Amino acid sequence: MIKKELIMEKALELFAKQGFEATSVQQITEHSRISKGAFYLSFKSKDELILALIDHFMIQISSDIDHIVKHTTDHDLLYKFFYASLKSYRDHSDFAKIFMKEQAQSCNEELIKKIHYYESINEKNILSLVDRLYGDDIVQTRYDLVYCINGLLKHYAALFLFYNIPLDLYLLTQSLVEKTNVLANHISIPFITNDLVEMMKPGTKEEITKEQIFNLMDNKLEELEESIEKESLTLLKQQLIEPTLSRPLIKGLVENIHYHPHCKWLSYLLRQYYQF
Amino acid sequence: MIKKELIMEKALELFAKQGFEATSVQQITEHSRISKGAFYLSFKSKDELILALIDHFMIQISSDIDHIVKHTTDHDLLYKFFYASLKSYRDHSDFAKIFMKEQAQSCNEELIKKIHYYESINEKNILSLVDRLYGDDIVQTRYDLVYCINGLLKHYAALFLFYNIPLDLYLLTQSLVEKTNVLANHISIPFITNDLVEMMKPGTKEEITKEQIFNLMDNKLEELEESIEKESLTLLKQQLIEPTLSRPLIKGLVENIHYHPHCKWLSYLLRQYYQF
DNA sequence: TTGACAAATGACTAATTAGTCATTAGTATA
DNA sequence: TATACTAATGACTAATTAGTCATTTGTCAA
Numbered sequence: 001m002i003k004k005e006l007i008m009e010k011a012l013e014l015f016a017k018q019g020f021e022a023t024s025v026q027q028i029t030e031h032s033r034i035s036k037g038a039f040y041l042s043f044k045s046k047d048e049l050i051l052a053l054i055d056h057f058m059i060q061i062s063s064d065i066d067h068i069v070k071h072t073t074d075h076d077l078l079y080k081f082f083y084a085s086l087k088s089y090r091d092h093s094d095f096a097k098i099f100m101k102e103q104a105q106s107c108n109e110e111l112i113k114k115i116h117y118y119e120s121i122n123e124k125n126i127l128s129l130v131d132r133l134y135g136d137d138i139v140q141t142r143y144d145l146v147y148c149i150n151g152l153l154k155h156y157a158a159l160f161l162f163y164n165i166p167l168d169l170y171l172l173t174q175s176l177v178e179k180t181n182v183l184a185n186h187i188s189i190p191f192i193t194n195d196l197v198e199m200m201k202p203g204t205k206e207e208i209t210k211e212q213i214f215n216l217m218d219n220k221l222e223e224l225e226e227s228i229e230k231e232s233l234t235l236l237k238q239q240l241i242e243p244t245l246s247r248p249l250i251k252g253l254v255e256n257i258h259y260h261p262h263c264k265w266l267s268y269l270l271r272q273y274y275q276f
Numbered sequence: 277m278i279k280k281e282l283i284m285e286k287a288l289e290l291f292a293k294q295g296f297e298a299t300s301v302q303q304i305t306e307h308s309r310i311s312k313g314a315f316y317l318s319f320k321s322k323d324e325l326i327l328a329l330i331d332h333f334m335i336q337i338s339s340d341i342d343h344i345v346k347h348t349t350d351h352d353l354l355y356k357f358f359y360a361s362l363k364s365y366r367d368h369s370d371f372a373k374i375f376m377k378e379q380a381q382s383c384n385e386e387l388i389k390k391i392h393y394y395e396s397i398n399e400k401n402i403l404s405l406v407d408r409l410y411g412d413d414i415v416q417t418r419y420d421l422v423y424c425i426n427g428l429l430k431h432y433a434a435l436f437l438f439y440n441i442p443l444d445l446y447l448l449t450q451s452l453v454e455k456t457n458v459l460a461n462h463i464s465i466p467f468i469t470n471d472l473v474e475m476m477k478p479g480t481k482e483e484i485t486k487e488q489i490f491n492l493m494d495n496k497l498e499e500l501e502e503s504i505e506k507e508s509l510t511l512l513k514q515q516l517i518e519p520t521l522s523r524p525l526i527k528g529l530v531e532n533i534h535y536h537p538h539c540k541w542l543s544y545l546l547r548q549y550y551q552f
Numbered sequence: 553t554t555g556a557c558a559a560a561t562g563a564c565t566a567a568t569t570a571g572t573c574a575t576t577a578g579t580a581t582a
Numbered sequence: 583t584a585t586a587c588t589a590a591t592g593a594c595t596a597a598t599t600a601g602t603c604a605t606t607t608g609t610c611a612a
Contacts, residue, residue, distance in 0.1 A: 003589095021297055022383055025570060035591045040571065104380035107298055144451065147435075148428065155427030156467070163476050168467075175467040179424065179459060186458040191432070191444075191451040200439050268442035279559095301600060311561045316601065 004042045007032050008053055016094035019101060020050055050098075051114055057095040058118040061088045062125075069125050074133060078180055081129055082153065082173045089157045090167060097161050100154065126150060134184045141184075143192035148183055152176060195265040213269050214240060223262055232256035233263070236270065251276050280318045283308050284329055292370035295377055296326055326374075327390055333371040334394040337364045338401075339544040343534060345401050346547065350409060354456055357405055358429065358449045365433045366443060373437055376430065402426060410460045417460075419468035424459055428452060489545050490516060496542055505539060508532035512546065527552050 010032040014023045025046055029039050043049045065084050072080050089096040103115050126146045130138070138145060156176065160167040195216075217237045224230040232253045239250055254276065258267040270276075286308040290299045301322055305315050319325045341360050348356045365372040379391050402422045406414070414421060432452065436443040493513045500506040508529045515526055530552065534543040546552075 018383055019381055024568080026568085036571080036593095037573080037591055038589080041589075044571095046570070101381045105295055105377045107294055147431065148455065151427055151431030152424065155423065155431070159423075159468075165472060165476065171465070172467050175420065175463075175465040178463055178465045182458055182462040183455060186462065187451075187454055189447070189451040189454045191448050192435075196441060199441060264442060264444055300598075302598085312601080313562070313603080314560055317559075322600070 003034070003038065004052075007034070007039060007042055007049065008056065011049055012053060012094045012098070015050070015053075016097040020098065020106075047108060047110065050102075050111060053095065054099065054111075054114050054118070057092055057099075061092070062118060062121050064088060065122070066125055069129050077129060077133060078177050079173060081126075082176045082180075083169065085153055086157060086167075086169055086172060086176075089161065090169065093161055096157065100158065100161070123150065130184070138184055140190045141187050143194075143197055144187065144190055145180070145184055147192055149180055152179060193265070199265070210240060210273075213266070213273060216266055216269065220263060220266055224260075227260075229257050229260045229263060233266075247274070250274060279310070279314065280328075283310070283315060283318055283325065284332065287325055288329060288370045288374070291326070291329075292373040296374065296382075323384060323386065326378075326387060329371065330375065330387075330390050330394070333368055333375075335544075337368070338394060338397050339534075340364065342397070342401055342544055342547070345405050346552070353405060353409060354453050355449060357402075358452045358456075359445065361429055362433060362443075362445055362448060362452075365437065366445065369437055372433065376434065376437065399426065406460070414460055416466045417463050419470070419473055420463065420466055421456070421460055423468055425456055428455060486516060486549075489542070489549060492542050492545065496539060500536070503536075505533050505536045509539070509542075523550070526550060 007028065011023070011028045014027055014031055025036065025039055028049075029036050032039075043052070065081065065088070068080050068084050069077070099115070102111060103119070106112055106115070123146060126149050127142065130142055130145050130149070134142075134145070153176065156172060159165060214237070217233060217240070221230065221233055221237070224233065235245075236250070236253050236257070239245055239253075243250075245253075251274070254267050254270045254274070257263040283304065287299070287304045290303055290307055301312065301315060304325075305312050308315075319328070341357065341364070344356050344360050345353065375391070378387060379395070382388055382391070399422060402425050403418065406418050406421050406425070410418075410421070429452065432448060435441060490513070493509060493516070497506065497509055497513070500509065511521075512526070512529050512533070515521055515529075519526075521529075527550070530543050530546045530550070533539040
């Protein structure tokens with residue numbers, strides 16, 4: 001057990017410096033002053049090691065932040081969230097480097113899955129924070145706000161993680177709190193809509209079912225006013241039930257609805273469905 | 277020459293899918309349907325290939341955006357900047373993926389240097405944009421604004437690069453313009469100060485020397501066919517040896533060559549050199 | 553047809569990789 | 583001391599890597 005921790009500690013240093021792929025088991029065993037066999041007594045593979053590392057740190061970090069979001073008054077919430085997040089990055093800077101690098105780069109299936117899992121927890125936390133603080137004022141832009149908070153946090157964190165600049169945690173926190181409040185109070189143009197979030201969820205990505213499109217069509221038909229677009233959509237719906245028109249005609253109808261701001265998503269799904 | 281482009285094209289696809297490190301020369305040669313020897317006739321090493329790819333695309337993208345920043349009225353500036361940037365990412369999405377991944381991860385010394393070089397050009401562009409648009413109002417927060425613009429741009433670009441969501445370039449641009457204006461007009465707490473920026477500079481940046489430009493001119497003159505561009509270039513070369521024309525005339529000549537696809541980079545260097 | 557030259561090949565080397573396993577060292581109990 | 587057990591070793595395999603080079607193929611002028 002102690003050996004396992006020793007390996008994790010030493011491997012962390014090497015991964016942070018060189019990256020996961022670029023670090024060999026050989027290097028890890030040398031750095032830990034153990035034999036190759038000893039390594040494989042603790043971990044079944046190199047992959048198992050990095051998965052263990054991610055779990056080890058992310059369980060800690062996630063639950064810390066989750067606790068803060070759930071047990072802080074609204075007044076302090078944003079401040080404490082940023083402070084805790086930045087502090088986690090600083091205190092586990094080697095880990096944070098690995099996590100950020102692998103997030104951008106990894107090709108390992110399981111690794112990506114794990115990173116996505118913890119990322120989704122993080123996003124859920126921020127979303128609940130945003131809804132609590134700004135509530136009904138930002139129904140349209142809530143996902144954008146979440147995305148900006150996450151983006152700015154990571155981008156500023158990279159500043160002290162990858163360029164060893166001195167970090168004034170207090171000041172950086174204040175500056176991020178201000179930016180978040182400013183954005184929350186003033187932005188009005190949403191880019192990340194409900195539809196978009198739905199599609200980014202892992203399950204949805206693989207297959208577009210007739211039913212999904214059908215349901216979305218019904219929703220949109222209710223939203224739309226009488227127009228060419230609505231007529232086109234109605235025709236497309238009929239085609240979905242009972243195809244009678246030729247492919248070019250269907251393609252044309254899909255084109256018709258594409259420029260309507262509410263139907264972008266639908267037209268995307270239809271193009272996928274019909275393989276245009 | 278054509279072979280070189282074939283290899284670059286095929287390698288780009290593989291790098292975008294699997295990452296640079298994870299792609300073997302073997303795979304590249306198989307994908308390009310050439311032999312291993314043929315690969316090494318075009319490129320001295322795998323490293324030289326990715327450096328060539330980065331130059332190829334970044335010269336194009338950087339000079340496009342530079343040109344827009346320098347030739348757009350203030351009214352349109354922000355909008356055109358975001359639009360052009362996002363369009364570049366979309367049109368060269370395989371390259372953008374590689375550039376983003378390697379930016380986060382790479383351990384190759386020369387590769388990092390090159391990426392930093394183009395990043396610093398990008399930052400300079402954004403800084404000049406910020407100063408022009410908001411000027412004295414944001415002396416304290418200008419670097420933060422630059423950093424936020426860069427961060428938000430990349431973060432949102434990742435959205436359509438790595439999750440294949442459909443991209444409404446127009447809407448995303450508008451949404452980013454709004455966010456930028458909101459931040460510029462309301463943030464007051466600076467985190468990235470002048471000193472910090474100084475500190476992040478890796479020693480002294482390479483100067484653009486007369487010789488570099490001169491050599492590049494000679495190369496291009498050989499490539500070009502008889503045309504207004506070639507005449508302009510010849511005149512510019514003479515000006516470099518012995519200046520006789522006035523600044524506006526020189527600026528006009530630089531303008532003349534900018535639209536020629538092979539001279540984008542040269543025109544960028546000349547604009548830097550003459551401080552237009 | 554021949555000769556000369558450039559383009560292209562792929563078998564090859566030497567190095568490195570993740571992971572295995574027969575062997576040994578260390579330790580605790582009888 | 584003898585026995586039984588676990589902990590640890592590092593030489594080993596098989597696969598893969600970047601890069602090389604003797605050889606073949608293609609092309610075009612004489």
